[in-house]
Amino acid sequence: MRLIGLSSILLLICSCLAAAPQGNASDDHIYDQVRLKLAGDRDVRGTHIEVTVSDGVVTLRGQVDKEKNRRKAEKLAKKVKGVRQVVNELTLAPQ
DSSP: OOOOOHHHHHHHHHHHHHHSOSSOOOHHHHHHHHHHHHHHOTTTTTSEEEEEEETTEEEEEEEESOHHHHHHHHHHHHTSTTOOEEEEEEEEOOO
């Protein structure tokens, strides 16, 4: 059995801490929170909005029936902690 020195253990711990996220919400968590906010809002609930998240940037795609709902979905996504930007690619469904 080989013993690892204290300096090796400290180096390993420091490298793990440096690689860990520093207070940023993970994209998966942001995705879940945006979906919850959209599903819980009576104006945009039931619409088919696709949500993707990459490095804190949320992209909304799909169709909504009113411009008001398009803006509301963006506003809801911006309220989620960790969101750096919202790209709103929602379009209005033909009447």
